[in-house]
Amino acid sequence: MQYKLNSKIENKFTYLAIKEIFGLLNKVIGKKNLKELEIIYPPEREMGDFVLPCFVLAKNFKKSPIEIAAELSKNIKLKNSGVICKIKNQGPYLNFFVKNNRTAELVLREIFLKKDKIGENKIGKDKKIMIEYLSPNTNKPLHLGHSRNAFLGWSVSKILQANGYKVIKACLINDRGIHICKSMLAYQKMGNKKTPKSEKIKSDHFVGDYYVLFDKLQNENPEIEKEAQELLRKWEKGDKKVLTLWKKMNSWAISGIKETCKEIGVSFDKFYFESDFYKKGKNIILKGLKQKKFTKEEGAVLADLKKYNLPNKFLLRSDGTALYITQDIYLSYLKYKDYEPNKIIHIIGSEQDLSQKQLFAILDILKFKVAKNMSHLSYGMINVEGGKLKSREGVKVDVDNLLAELKGEAEAEIKKRNKKLNKKEVERRAKIIVLGALKYYILLYGAKNTVNFNPKKSLSFTGNTGPYLQYTYARIIGIIQKSDVGFQISDFRFQISDVVDVDFSKLSDVADTNLIFELSKFSNVIKQAGENCDPSILAKYLYELAKIFHNFYHQSPVLQSDKETKKARLLLIFSVAQIIKKGLELLGIETMEEM
């Protein structure tokens, strides 16, 4: 994590410290030389709290960075009133140390006062970002790949909101095309008027089963593919019977998918249905053709993308009908008409890297207003036990079944720990834990990585996992609940009337200060996660924080300490709990006070 001179939004402590460091440097080397300097964190906190690498200065002064660091450490004179209390050169680095009690006061007080707004900033003030994510097909239930999309979409939305943006969460429903016709055809042949209700099957699974069935039928009789295409033609012509069936099966699929969304805790502000506009967009292309932005090749309209270093792309068939990209272009305009976003982010699998680049290039040619602010958040596939996951192969790796299976394991674990819990509470906790484990596991990876997922091996509840963080939170709450000093718990939030009374000099052990310093990084983590649209940055940070907390926990008693230390440490662990709760919330993970 790097701080630059111009960096405006930090927490109060970091802001003061960085400002002071640059003030001190200014006196010694002059304003001119400050420009390119960066302050970073050292690899180990024993080395210092902030570091100035002196390589840039070496060029300016034509001296070795080691000499420069030594000179600076000699020449800089500290003020008594500041946050910085010590400077030490080490090789080409100049290390700054902060005052412990001042740091503790600034950091903990800010966390306490900002409550659940802690870490938020206003970078995105007055800016709207639309995030399109999930985009399911209506022929089958959501599978693991979808869950990666959903968790990413949700968390990125949350993180951007914390960075001050207004976020619109949109979902494109792919509700037409050959895939749904396949399910429909299989249902026509084998359905016998069965319904999800009559069969007691969740409605999207009901539809998905016929999609799988189609595959079986096709193996017996390859000709059936043609029948499906015929069905699609009838659908496009508006055949009433076909439309009725389509509506029925679609509503089953969609309501089932929405149920799953609710279960995994994601939602949307706006749904777009492909069937509403799959033929539109023609006019936009034709207008572009008239303006000579595109060319014609054997009657079809073609976009020349050479200057973008991309393969050319057809935009309309020679018979004048729309292609998939045509509706993509239309949808972009529609989004702008609906919300006028400043930025649009598509969360789509990496297999569409090329087509997304082409889409953005074409929109750029069309001078679409947001074209230059559109981005594709690309993520890799999830393989399950070696095989790429596809519902048509009948592998049961859909989200619903996976969660049900994992819940069983979590319930067993909870019962082991707490034998008196009633069934309902066991189930409630199991759900939160399992979702925490799955979300954290998926978000901890870099999005680009292909994930090899093995339900039994991959998901554990110990180590660097979601439940570990949830446990950390519950553990802290446990301590606070047993305390009697200055804290009250009400409605899952904490209130304290006398932070002012806390003696911050009591927090001077290394275990205390490590924890405090780590807490001070939180706002910068949120900023970074937002800039990169990358929840993994936050996930890694939370783990680091929890680990440092546990180290503290095992060597520093809270409740058994003398009154003043107890009070100070209670405030400290309360702050840790606040940050963990807030951080997990931005990852879409729930916390609970007992687990």
Next chain:
RNA sequence: GUACCCGUAGCUCAAUUGGAUAGAGUGUCUGGCUUCGGACCAGAAGGUUGCAGGUUCGAGUCCUGCCGGGUACACCA
């Protein structure tokens, strides 16, 4: 064939966007509850960062060429 992504400890992944001794989890081994929740903590072992060059004060990170894996390149959706 062309483009993009990936290759780091036995396994799964990190690495402050070019910076200090490449770190975690897991697995293996050793320790730690009459003391705030053991879903925990402390420690040991484990590495030629796929290979070969190059760029510079400095490369896991950037450039070139190989090797291996994945994905995408329709007047499909």
